[in-house]
Amino acid sequence: MSSSTQTRPEGIPAATIIIFRNGAADGPPEILMTIRSREMVFAGGMAVFPGGRVDPADFELGAMLGGELPPDEAAHQIAVVRETLEETGLVVGLKGEIDADKARASRRFLEETGELASVLDHFGWELDLDQITPFARWYPKNEKLSRVYDTRFYLANLGTGAVDIAADQSENTHLFWTTAQGALDAADRGEIKLIFPTRRNLERLALFEDFAAAKAQAEAIPVRTIVPRVDNSTGQPMLTILEDAGYPVTSELLESVTRG
Template sequence: MAADRTELVARYLRGETDVVAARDAASVVLLRDGATGPEVYLLRRRPTMAFAPGMHVYPGGSVDLRDREAAGHWAGPAPAEWAAAFSCDPGLATALVAAAVRETFEESGVLLAAHRDGTPVTDTTGDDWERDRLALIDGTLALSDFLTARSLLLRADLLRPWAHWITPEWSARRFDTRFFLAGLPAGQRTRDVGGEADRVTWLPVVEAFEGFLDGSLTMMNATASTLRDLTAHPDVASAMAAPRRIRPILARPVLDDGRLEYLYDGDDGPAPLSGLVEPLGAHDTDPTTIS
């Protein structure tokens, strides 16, 4: 596999491959407070998946064109504020926040929403909720229609912008992924809803990052980099309140005597985990669960 990847990169550096446009995507780092600090919700991709097999990921996925319609069902910071945080236009910012809410519900059963009278959503375990969740997954139900039917508002105030990673240009499958933080809402719980994951778990952030370092948990650089940054925070509130100046991170491949290495552009915080794990885009994968 490493030899195949090196050849793909070599062809890219020789100008022999076309650069595929990156699809916009959102990924949500779902957190809760634990006995030893914040805990993170991770899904392990099934080993039979065409990409990211066996990788530990956060809930997330590609933006649906209909996600922009969620602007009429909104509570919290306006799309313009998200656009400023992620350096994009308000329409895309709307879609990214909506995709973050939708994908979190699809892949964990947690819904970042409230009733129009302001009361929070606290229980999404009923059969009717499950029917809606499955309809969102298969695309027969748009997020805006789901919110309308249930008289709900998307809670943008429950999310925080955290990072922005772009799949390298040599990859055949590319994503432009914005990462969000969210605390588990009171009264809600995650559920193992199957699908593309064969295992879901809550782990202390420190333990999850140590698992990456010792090789017991496989994950992409973007996932591990997020965990590393979160180890500095004693609880969820601290992480959610942390200021973040977000810039896109893009890995550039360099071949030196046949050895494949990566340089990173645009990182405004601690250096990405260069040399510790394959970067975003290896094996044509993405750190999110792209549907």
């Protein structure tokens, strides 16, 4: 297949997280999605997973950690911890004395300081990146886009999910829980809009009956950079991705693709 596994230096490093919670009794798990502000340059008005670009402070903290994770990978995981707290108010990837009041206070503190390291110091918390599982990496290079992101996707699980969430009303205007299939159905009804990578990831997520199944597949399939390519061999231009990366749908008519 014509998808590259090379990392391209011009891609802006970004990270996003797919947060699970238990669904209804005997039902599939739910995942957290957000509607991006229409004012955002990238994916404005689209339904996406929480996340954003990796900041210099994330790289600095990642370089200080040591341990088994390469500093670059640690920085991306730190970014999703920070972005999740900033965009949703949820605390993931952290350990210590954490409750709803402290989560709200830490979000305000992060808004003031802009750095996760200061939050850890102030609240006496530690990173617990074992809560985060690498899932995918997408680099949808498109010369027509003003910004091109090299985005790593991660998984995390809240279990019951009985926690408070609130959109930041800056980058995001709405947060909602849905099953993966429910999001796809909502997009088909025109209720939400999905860019190409989000749709493909939702189709993959819809395969799983619970978080454990999603995590097991993520750990079994090595993460490779997916660079969508146009295939003209069938007479109709198709946007294609790797066929052996865990995705049940690996192509879509180019004319029907929604991009950021």
